[in-house]
Amino acid sequence: MRDKIMSTLSAVAMPDGGDLASRDMIRALNVDGGHVSFVIEAATPEAAAGMEPQRRAAEAAVAALDGVEKVSAILTAHGVAPAKPAQAAPNLKIGGHPKPQAGPMAVPGVKNIIAIASGKGGVGKSTVSSNLAVALAKAGRKVGLLDADILGPSQPRMMGTNARPSSPDGEKLVPVEAHGVKLMSIGLMLKSDRESVVWRGPMLMGALQQMLFQVDWAPLDVLIIDLPPGTGDVQLTLAQKSQLTGAVVVSTPQDVALLDARKAIDMFGKVNVPILGLIENMSNYICPSCGHEAHLFGHGGVKAEAKELGAPFLGELPLSLDVRLAGDAGSPAVLDGGAIAEAYGQVAQSLMERGLA
Structure with a gap:
């Protein structure tokens, strides 16, 4: 059923190209009997604000599948965009050489x-x-x-x-x-x-x-x-x-x-x-x-x-x-x-x- 749902969501096109599946925007897909829920994750809050038509289309497409009784699609964003992305990006890149430390440190809190x-x-x-x-x-x-x-x-x-x-x-x-x-x-x-x-x-x-x-x-x-x-x-x-x-x-x-x-x-x-x-x-x-x-x-x-x-x-x-x-x-x-x-x-x-x- 999960494969069938993802195939269906690949038919929901994005205005700037691609679709919900190929753009890797589907998160937390859960199938519980006839109930289906998933999250559509946009890159930014601004992008999410314009995606309500895609959310409705996704719900309707999945609801039309055999065996599906109820669909819940939630629209969210990856996170709040930093005010200064050029400065924030290097700090958030995971991986790289460790930073010098004098010795073992406590993790705050x-x-x-x-x-x-x-x-x-x-x-x-x-x-x-x-x-x-x-x-x-x-x-x-x-x-x-x-x-x-x-x-x-x-x-x-x-x-x-x-x-x-x-x-x-x-x-x-x-x-x-x-x-x-x-x-x-x-x-x-x-x-x-x-x-x-x-x-x-x-x-x-x-x-x-x-x-x-x-x-x-x-x-x-x-x-x-x-x-x-x-x-x-x-x-x-x-x-x-x-x-x-x-x-x-x-x-x-x-x-x-x-x-x-x-x-x-x-x-x-x-x-x-x-x-x-x-x-x-x-x-x-x-x-x-x-x-x-x-x-x-x-x-x-x-x-x-x-x-x-x-x-x-x-x-x-x-x-x-x-x-x-x-x-x-x-x-x-x-x-x-x-x-x-x-x-x-x-x-x-x-x-x-x-x-x-």
């Missing part, structure tokens, strides 16, 4: 910064980051989520938004909000989720520094940072440039994942970042048909590792099809309640009880 890390990919670190952020927000905390996996940003999809950050003053970016969480990701600035970021280390380091200090995060109780896998430039930049409260290490139970998790823990020790705790993800699987519990990747390895390190064990998280479907749909699984929400709630509660969030 942010009480705690927690890095979610792993030594390897594929252990569900980004899923944990988004669900933990939403769990903390549901518990009443003011939460931000920074997607620091600049080469492979996934949080816009997992949090269900592709809105672009605005910059009313031309100096700082305003993060978008989703599910009660302030979100910033390089993925929100790309033309599409298929566009790659091909940068060397200094560009990554500069971009991370900007997304920490050139974003209007305040006020936050906690900023969750979803790190890329490994122990490279982004991890080191974060430790050297920001005053981290600490890191939470995510691993699956099997030995090969724990080997890399130990490397991440060793790296944080070398840069004097405390380990706030370990999480065992994909710890168990409950068959939806018969209720049998299986441990596909083993069980208890992360808890044993935490005990050996003398670090807190924050909990076990299940392997669940619902978690994957919710992430793909942009609606973190903790929003639906049940055992998954309870598991993440316990991790969130542990951090709050220790004053870390």
